[in-house]
Amino acid sequence: MTRLLRLPWLLIVLLLVAGCGQAPPPGGAASGVGGTIRVFAAASLTRSFTTLAHDFERQHPGSTVELSFGGSSDLAEQIDNGAPADVFASASPVNMRQVVRAGNARRPRPFARNTMEIAVPPDNPGHVHGLDDLARDGVKVALCQPQVPCGSVAREVFARAGISVHPVTEEVDVTSVLTKVAIGEVDAGLVYVTDVRSAGGQVHGIPVPAAVNASTTYPIAATSGSGNPATARAFVALVLSGRGQRVLARDGFGSA
Amino acid sequence: MSVTLAGTLARGSFRAGLAVGVADREVLGVLGPNGAGKSTLLRTLAGLLPLAEGSLRLGGRLLDDPSKGVFLHPEERPVGMVFQDYRLFPHLDVLDNVAFAGRCRGLSRRVARAQATEWVDRLGLGGLAHRRPDEVSGGQAQRVALARALAREPELLLLDEPLAALDTRTRLDVRTELRRHLSGFAGPTVLVTHDPLEAMVMTDRLLVLEAGRVVQDAAPAEVARRPATPFVARLVGINLYAGELDPDTATVALDEGGSLVASIDPGTTGRVLVGLRPSAITLHVVPPGRASTRNAWPGTVTGLELLGDRVRVQVGGEPPALVDVTPDAVAELGIEPGLPVWLTAKATETDAYPDVATLPA
Amino acid sequence: MLGLALLVLPLLGLLVRSPWADLPHVLGEAEVLDALRLSLVSASSATAIALVLGVPLAWVLARSEARAISLLRSVVTLPLVLPPVVGGVALLFAFGRTGIVGRWLDQWLGLTIPFTTAAVVLAETFVAMPFLVITVEGALRAADKGYDEAAATLGASRLTVFRRVTLPLVRPSLAAGAVLCWARALGEFGATITFAGNLQGVTRTMPLAVYLAMQTNPRAATALSLLLLLVSVLVLVGLRDRWLADGRRR
Structure with a gap:
């Protein structure tokens, strides 16, 4: 169904692209770039990768990028169990290492960095103005569980700041933390800078001082089992390119 | 403590206008075909159905009167009921079934069981106290149901076809026994039945219901002798004919053809x-001699039915009749369907009485 | 037979792939024991609450002749079709700090439900109670009203009839409903993690612990699943012998 619907749309895009007289992209059909690839990416990359996938399809007419966003550990697990991914972009080197070790990806490249920020509901019911407030009694804090990158990075920040925070809940991923903040169930959460930005007005961000802030590095790799390796490599190249880095920076990522 | 009911019973779209009274120690039998309103009457007395109009009193107490907004629920009435299917609680043993009413009165388990034990013993169920209802026989279950209802210490006792669920043999024993227990009950009793023998043996008075109306209210013997409707006549096994009496000749011109000379009470007319008992009719295979004191008419045998030690012969004619003969006579006379016969009945055995119930045609 | 295979094969897979040797080790971890204890306590509490609240509800559904009852019945079954995560969100909107009820609880009593063990119990009750209600309602509907009448003529008030006659008569279904409810509550994940959050010893039940372990140590996750499976089977078999057989003979 989806495929049938997509076909005429693709044709229209092709015609438009051709009509605009755009130059054929470098390394086009000649180098075997085309068809469909599946990109498994960490949830925090949703905004950036949606933009980049769109760019990619424009640059390589005839190609389609299907995006699958989720927790990095979930995605890694899926890939190791044979999910048909062509590209894996993880929010943490740990999960990438798991996939590489299982022989399902090779030579990952770091492409972005993400630092932490305090997210509070717009009306800031807990009167949270800085990191120290998170350790205060009666302030309800949501964190990611320590087993996922956003959780371990958050704990690194607290260690550097020398504070001890007792969360009321340890969520399975950063999106869940953000949701609990947005609907006002907790007074604050420690999430990625990019999450605060993508949440728009739903949460208010309070910066973490650079001296104590910690970050996670995002690696990307084409998978070993890809049925379309040329296109997969081309997508990885786009993410690493200047254009890719500009999009990521726009969304709040630091360069790796 | 007598019970009086006058009003309209209602169950779904069924309506029945009745006036019934039962005295203390009196056992009123309610007889009638299915759908006559017997169980509706019983359920109304029990409080499982409210009156549509009228009133119901037990002793001095008003139980139900819609015009006054009075309706006591079953649990608020001192009424004991034995259901046709007994409805013994399957999850309780015999003793706890009987102790149920006591527990509902707020007695402790120990006291309620002690009281129940008395009832269980009185009804001869002592050895069964700790059996489950599915572990006792039909007759025993019937007694448990009675004990359970009596343990309520009711002022009015209701029994819905108490013997219907029993086999013929058991029924005989239980009937006698039940009669004994009922005679020991101080309040009024209402017993619904469609078994005429049960009605004869166990009740002091019979109320015959048909289509929501009382068609006869008399002593059982009177009902048996002078049934008011074909239904009752069939039940008690009597030939019943409706007709017009000529008082001068004591001859009744029957609606279904033929005529009978009858014995009548003085002043009877119209x-x-x-009523003619099957045993009062003699069957002949040759024409009998004429006599003015007896009725004689020809007919044809249409069927035979063995009833214990006699044979009931159905004879078509004017009028048709059921005739009881001995099995010997059947063999001797060669009685079989299609045989032309003559019937005779003495006028003194032919009982004519006023038709008060206005028979349905 | 195909149906049986569909039910049994995944369980078989779990059993075959399970690291049985890890089991004693897994059982020794405080974190696991916490989760197991929390799971058993909260599922049992949820079942108790479902019995107290759900049985009267089932009775109303079975015995009322009001026309609105069919609507009420659909409302009761709604949590069955609702994805548990959506149920969790719905619970947040109702009992959360900014929820339509939770707001007042917070303002007047200083009481917040989310992220507490009470929230786990509430989420499990929400998801599992319909199983009990539906089972018991069916049994009540099929139960012979003649016994209720007999009890009434023996002087039993409606409450007494319900307590002493109706309930004992539907006891096998009551037990079955409670077991279903308990099992569903024990396995509850979506509504719990959404509404109650996830914190060791407070809201992290076994299913949450399994999910958590799945992200870092699939082997441990399998061992945990196996543990949850074994404990449920043990409890269910135990209850079955006690309750279901009990319904027939004392």
Whole structure:
């Protein structure tokens, strides 16, 4: 169904692209770039990768990028169990290492960095103005569980700041933390800078001082089992390119 | 403590206008075909159905009167009921079934069981106290149901076809026994039945219901002798004919053809019923001699039915009749369907009485 | 037979792939024991609450002749079709700090439900109670009203009839409903993690612990699943012998 619907749309895009007289992209059909690839990416990359996938399809007419966003550990697990991914972009080197070790990806490249920020509901019911407030009694804090990158990075920040925070809940991923903040169930959460930005007005961000802030590095790799390796490599190249880095920076990522 | 009911019973779209009274120690039998309103009457007395109009009193107490907004629920009435299917609680043993009413009165388990034990013993169920209802026989279950209802210490006792669920043999024993227990009950009793023998043996008075109306209210013997409707006549096994009486000749012109000379009470006139017991009719295979004191008419045998030690012969004619003969006679006379026969009955055995119930045609 | 295979094969897979040797080790971890204890306590509490609240509800559904009852019945079954995560969100909107009820609880009593063990119990009750209600309602509907009448003529008030006659008569279904409810509550994940959050010893039940372990140590996750499976089977078999057989003979 989806495929049938997509076909005429693709044709229209092709015609438009051709009509605009755009130059054929470098390394086009000649180098075997085309068809469909599946990109498994960490949830925090949703905004950036949606933009980049769109760019990619424009640059390589005839190609389609299907995006699958989720927790990095979930995605890694899926890939190791044979999910048909062509590209894996993880929010943490740990999960990438798991996939590489299982022989399902090779030579990952770091492409972005993400630092932490305090997210509070717009009306800031807990009167949270800085990191120290998170350790205060009666302030309800949501964190990611320590087993996922956003959780371990958050704990690194607290260690550097020398504070001890007792969360009321340890969520399975950063999106869940953000949701609990947005609907006002907790007074604050420690999430990625990019999450605060993508949440728009739903949460208010309070910066973490650079001296104590910690970050996670995002690696990307084409998978070993890809049925379309040329296109997969081309997508990885786009993410690493200047254009890719500009999009990521726009969304709040630091360069790796 | 007598019970009086006058009003309209209602169950779904069924309506029945009745006036019934039962005295203390009196056992009123309610007889009638299915759908006559017997169980509706019983359920109304029990409080499982409210009156549509009228009133119901037990002793001095008003139980139900819609015009006054009075309706006591079953649990608020001192009424004991034995259901046709007994409805013994399957999850309780015999003793706890009987102790149920006591527990509902707020007695402790120990006291309620002690009281129940008395009832269980009185009804001869002592050895069964710790059996489950599915572990006792039908007759025993019937006694448990009675004990359970009596343990309520009711002022009015209701029994819905108490013997219907029993086999013929058991029924005989239980009937006698039940009669004994009922005679020991101080309040009024209402017993619904469609078994005429049960009605004869166990009740002091019979109320015959048909289509929501009382068609006869009399002593059982009177009902048996002078049934008011074909239904009752069939039940008690009597030939019943409706007709017009000529008082001068004591002859009744029957609606279904033919005529009978009958014995009548002085002053009887107009529409009458004629009752003729099957055993009062003699069957002949040759024409009998004429006599003015007896009725004689020809007919044809249409069927035979063995009833214990006698044979009931159905004879078509004017009028048709059921005739009881001995099995010997059947063999001797060669009685079989299609055989032309003559019937005779003495006028003194042919009982004509006023038709008060206005028979349905 | 195909149906049986569909039910049994995944369980078989779990059993075959399970690291049985890890089991004693897994059982020794405080974190696991916490989760197991929390799971058993909260599922049992949820079942108790479902019995107290759900049985009267089932009775109303079975015995009322009001026309609105069919609507009420659909409302009761709604949590069955609702994805548990959506149920969790719905619970947040109702009992959360900014929820339509939770707001007042917070303002007047200083009481917040989310992220507490009470929230786990509430989420499990929400998801599992319909199983009990539906089972018991069916049994009540099929139960012979003649016994209720007999009890009434023996002087039993409606409450007494319900307590002493109706309930004992539907006891096998009551037990079955409670077991279903308990099992569903024990396995509850979506509504719990959404509404109650996830914190060791407070809201992290076994299913949450399994999910958590799945992200870092699939082997441990399998061992945990196996543990949850074994404990449920043990409890269910135990209850079955006690309750279901009990319904027939004392």
